[in-house]
Amino acid sequence: MNAATRVYLDHAATTPVAPEVAEAMARVLREAHGNPSSAYAEGRAARVLVDQAREEVAAALGASGSEIVFTSGGTEADNLALRGTFAARKGDADGIVTTAVEHHAVLDTAQDLAERLHARLVVLPVDRQGRVSVSQVTAALDLRTVLVSVMHGNNEVGTLQPIAEIGAACRARGVTFHSDAVQTVGAVPFDVATIPVDLVSLNAHKFYGPKGVGALYVRRGTRLVTLQTGGGQERGRRTGTENVAGIVGLGVAMRVAAERRASEAERQTRLRDRLFEGIVARVPDALLTGHPTQRLPNNASFCFPGTQGEALVVALDLEGFAVSSGSACTSGNTEPSHVILALGIEREVAQGSLRLTVGRDTTEADVEALLEALPPIVARLRSISAEPALR
Amino acid sequence: MNEYTAAAIDHFTSPRNVGAVDPPDGKGSDANPSCGDRTTITIRVDDGRVAEARFRTFGCTAAIASASALTELATGRSVEDAAALAPFDVLHALGGLPSRKEPCALMAVGALRAALLDVRVRTGEGGAFGPGGPLPPHPTEPQGPREPAQTKSAPGTGMR
Numbered sequence: 427m428n429a430a431t432r433v434y435l436d437h438a439a440t441t442p443v444a445p446e447v448a449e450a451m452a453r454v455l456r457e458a459h460g461n462p463s464s465a466y467a468e469g470r471a472a473r474v475l476v477d478q479a480r481e482e483v484a485a486a487l488g489a490s491g492s493e494i495v496f497t498s499g500g501t502e503a504d505n506l507a508l509r510g511t512f513a514a515r516k517g518d519a520d521g522i523v524t525t526a527v528e529h530h531a532v533l534d535t536a537q538d539l540a541e542r543l544h545a546r547l548v549v550l551p552v553d554r555q556g557r558v559s560v561s562q563v564t565a566a567l568d569l570r571t572v573l574v575s576v577m578h579g580n581n582e583v584g585t586l587q588p589i590a591e592i593g594a595a596c597r598a599r600g601v602t603f604h605s606d607a608v609q610t611v612g613a614v615p616f617d618v619a620t621i622p623v624d625l626v627s628l629n630a631h632k633f634y635g636p637k638g639v640g641a642l643y644v645r646r647g648t649r650l651v652t653l654q655t656g657g658g659q660e661r662g663r664r665t666g667t668e669n670v671a672g673i674v675g676l677g678v679a680m681r682v683a684a685e686r687r688a689s690e691a692e693r694q695t696r697l698r699d700r701l702f703e704g705i706v707a708r709v710p711d712a713l714l715t716g717h718p719t720q721r722l723p724n725n726a727s728f729c730f731p732g733t734q735g736e737a738l739v740v741a742l743d744l745e746g747f748a749v750s751s752g753s754a755c756t757s758g759n760t761e762p763s764h765v766i767l768a769l770g771i772e773r774e775v776a777q778g779s780l781r782l783t784v785g786r787d788t789t790e791a792d793v794e795a796l797l798e799a800l801p802p803i804v805a806r807l808r809s810i811s812a813e814p815a816l817r
Numbered sequence: 818m819n820e821y822t823a824a825a826i827d828h829f830t831s832p833r834n835v836g837a838v839d840p841p842d843g844k845g846s847d848a849n850p851s852c853g854d855r856t857t858i859t860i861r862v863d864d865g866r867v868a869e870a871r872f873r874t875f876g877c878t879a880a881i882a883s884a885s886a887l888t889e890l891a892t893g894r895s896v897e898d899a900a901a902l903a904p905f906d907v908l909h910a911l912g913g914l915p916s917r918k919e920p921c922a923l924m925a926v927g928a929l930r931a932a933l934l935d936v937r938v939r940t941g942e943g944g945a946f947g948p949g950g951p952l953p954p955h956p957t958e959p960q961g962p963r964e965p966a967q968t969k970s971a972p973g974t975g976m977r
Contacts, residue, residue, distance in 0.1 A: 734854065736877035737829070743819055744830065761852060774875075777853055810835050811875035 433792045434748045437724055437785035438581055438609060443675070444634035444786075450678045451636060454671040462668050463657065472670050479677025486680045487626070487643055488617040495642045495663045496673050500608040500629035503642040504531035504575075506653055506664065507604040507625040511573045512539050513651035521571035523548045525558045526768035527585070531627075532575050532606050533764070546570070552768050555717035556585030564595045573602045579610040582752065582765040582781055583716030584725025586610070593622035602648060608632055608640070609722055612683035614691060624648045630672070634786065635679030639672030690786060691723040697784045697793050701726035704797040709804050713775065715766060726782045729771060732808040733778040741803045747796055750781050821878060822912035828882035833889050836871045842939060845931025847924045854880045854921065858888065858928040862936055867891045867899045872928070879918035883925040886910040891929055900933045902926060 434442070443451075454475060460468030462476050480491040487494075497503045512522065522545045524536050533549070540547040548566045550558050563574060574596050579586050589605050596603035604625035607616055611626070612633025618626065626643035630636055644650055644663065656665035705712050705728060713729040730738065735751025742749050752763035762776035782796065821829070837844075841859035848855035854876030861869040870891045872884040887907050891899040907922035908914055914922060 732875070734875060734877050734880075737881060740819055740821070740826075740829065740878040744826065774853060807881075810832055810873065810881055812836075812873045 432746050432748060433788075433795055435782045435784060435788065435792070435796060436748045436750050437788075438584075438632070438722075438781060438783035439750055440631045440637065441634045441785055442787065443631075443636055444679060444682055446682055447635055447675045447678045451671045451675040454674045458670060462670060463659065472668075475670055475674050476668050479673045482677035482681045483628075483641055486616075486684045487611070488619040489643055490646070492661070493618075493644055493646055495644055495660045496668060496676070497640045497642055497664055498638055498669070499631070499640040500529070500606065500627050501531040502664075503608075503627035503629070503640050504529070504604075504606055505535050506642050506650070507627060508532065508535045508539065508573065508575060509653055510650040510663075511602050511604065511625070511648075512543065512545060514649035515572045519570050519572045520544065521546045521548065521568060522573050522575070523550065523563060523566045523571060524575045525550045525552055525577070525587070527552050527556055527558075527580050527583075527765045528575065528577050529581055529606055529608070532577065536575065545572075552585075554770055555720075556580055556583050556715075556765070556769055557717060557720065558587055558592075560588055560591040560595055563592050564599075567596070567599055567601060571599070571601050573604060575604040575606065577609075578605050578607040578616070579614070579722045579725075580716065580765060581609050582763055582779075583727045583769070584609075584721035584783075585717040586614070586720045586722065589623060590621045593624075596624075597622045609725075612680065613687070613722060613724065615687065618643060618645065625650075630676040630679050633679050633683040636672050636675040639669050639676045641676065686786070694784050694788070695723040697788055697790065698724060698726045700790070700793050701782055701784075701796070704793070705800065708797060708801040712804075713771070715769060715771065715779065722783075724784045726784075728780050728782075729766065729775050730778040730780065730804050730808075731775045732811050733804055734807070734811075735777060735779045737807050738778065738780050738803065741807070742796075742799065745799045745803075747799060749796075751779050752781075820915045821882070822914075824886075825879065825882040825911040825914060828885040828911065829878045832872075832881055832885040834869075834871045834885065834892070835873065837873065838869050838871050841932070841935075843932040843934070843936035845928050845933070845935050847927030847931060849876075849880075849920055849924050851920075852876070854924060856880060856884045856924050856928040858884065858925075858932045860891070860929075860932045860936065862896060866893060866895050868893075870929070870932075872925075874925075876924075877918070877921065879914050879921035880924060882911055883907050883914070883922045884928070887922075887925040887929055896933060896936065900930060902929065 458472050460472035462473040480494050483494050484491045539545040550562050552558050576587050593603045602624045605623050606627045608629040611628040624645045629640040654665050659665050715727045739751050766776040766779050838859040838861045842862045844859045846857040856874040858872045870888040872888050874881045874884045904922040
């Protein structure tokens with residue numbers, strides 16, 4: 427099986443680098459070796475590149491350049507948001523509110539803060555579609571709440587959270603609001619002028635940029651303590667010599683994503699809905715996971731009772747499809763995904779989860795090929811497991 | 818392409834002996850509580866030999882391949898020999914599994930041994946271990962050195 431015959435349907439795990447991005451990064455690597463902190467010409471040239479990228483990222487978010495902190499990716503942005511906010515707390519403030527479906531970068535960081543620094547952690551449950559309600563969040567707030575962290579779009583089941591409303595509730599109470607928007611920035615409109623959010627994590631490789639670079643949007647006036655000490659780059663909020671090529675790649679990826687967003691969102695939504703419709707029609711007892719409409723344009727996720735996700739992934743891989751079950755980070759672990767379990771789906775059904783995420787390079791033919799390949803695989807695995815409920 | 822051997826993939830894509838012997842002389846199940854996978858093996862015993870062994874597995878690639886390989890290994894063996902099959906034999910037949918998947922071989926062996934014990938329970942005698950005979954070793958018990966395991970050279974003696 428050669429690469430040309432493969433069908434990549436795992437764009438939530440990562441995306442291929444866009445040609446414009448690769449070209450811009452290669453140019454930086456070849457031609458701009460300066461340290462942005464240096465005062466001479468080479469350094470200032472690098473500084474200009476970093477600042478241009480900063481403006482591009484800011485423009486796409488409706489922010490100003492000074493509110494963008496470049497990081498090594500989404501995980502670092504989440505860590506900086508949670509740990510940095512908690513470290514900046516005042517008085518007896520110690521409460522953190524988050525949800526059961528967050529990425530591990532948020533959930534495990536919040537739990538670490540609870541265990542080691544005695545944060546009072548509230549992890550809110552979600553409904554069957556994966557949504558948390560504004561009233562749940564407001565009910566969890568008290569005078570000692572420091573931070574609320576609710577993701578924008580879920581990486582596994584694609585559900586979008588009502589973050590504008592949650593942000594408004596937090597703002598009314600003076601609580602810092604963070605949103606992990608790693609899956610949504612670049613895919614759906616995200617404007618900090620209309621969404622009252624103080625901290626936003628984003629990650630270049632989720633929108634056709636390079637791996638190893640991301641950013642945290644920090645609204646002006648938000649209290650944040652740095653996690654690293656050193657040369658004071660990024661206004662002291664994320665010190666360390668800038669990843670110039672990566673940052674340039676992030677800026678270009680952001681600009682390209684903004685240009686293509688409207689048409690791609692519409693096209694990918696069609697492909698996603700074709701997956702839903704085709705799979706429900708062809709695979710008996712397929713269970714859609716996540717919200718039917720309030721979801722990422724590219725995410726179609728399911729559980730197939732009587733199958734196990736790893737077996738689905740391997741069987742599809744053998745037929746040329748790259749897909750995932752649960753989240754990519756935990757697929758080495760056969761425990762069912764915490765996200766699927768949080769939806770209230772029973773453990774055994776949760777084991778048969780499959781996530782298909784389309785992207786810029788996905789064609790209708792790719793989707794039709796998947797719709798041909800999947801039903802016999804599910805049927806075969808079910809014939810091996812012979813779940814009594816399905817016979 | 819993936820982390821499995823060609824032999825494991827072959828057992829996964831074309832599993833041998835899927836299904837259930839009906840009626841069985843022995844039926845046994847085992848599960849891996851950490852992931853929820855489970856395997857059931859049913860056997861027919863003729864004249865002290867495993868004449869037929871069939872499996873059903875709800876689980877991952879490794880769990881399916883292990884059960885498939887083990888039913889092949891067990892078929893035709895005397896009940897005593899079948900009871901002596903160990904996770905090692907499954908791994909050997911598959912050319913190995915990724916290390917974190919090795920418990921899947923253990924689960925298959927657990928199901929087969931439970932089926933062999935069930936034969937004894939159903940017949941009230943004989944079976945694998947005879948009245949008063951020794952119980953089969955639990956699959957987690959360390960096994961003595963086995964032939965193919967010695968292909969690995971002892972530390973410090975190999976060529977580098």
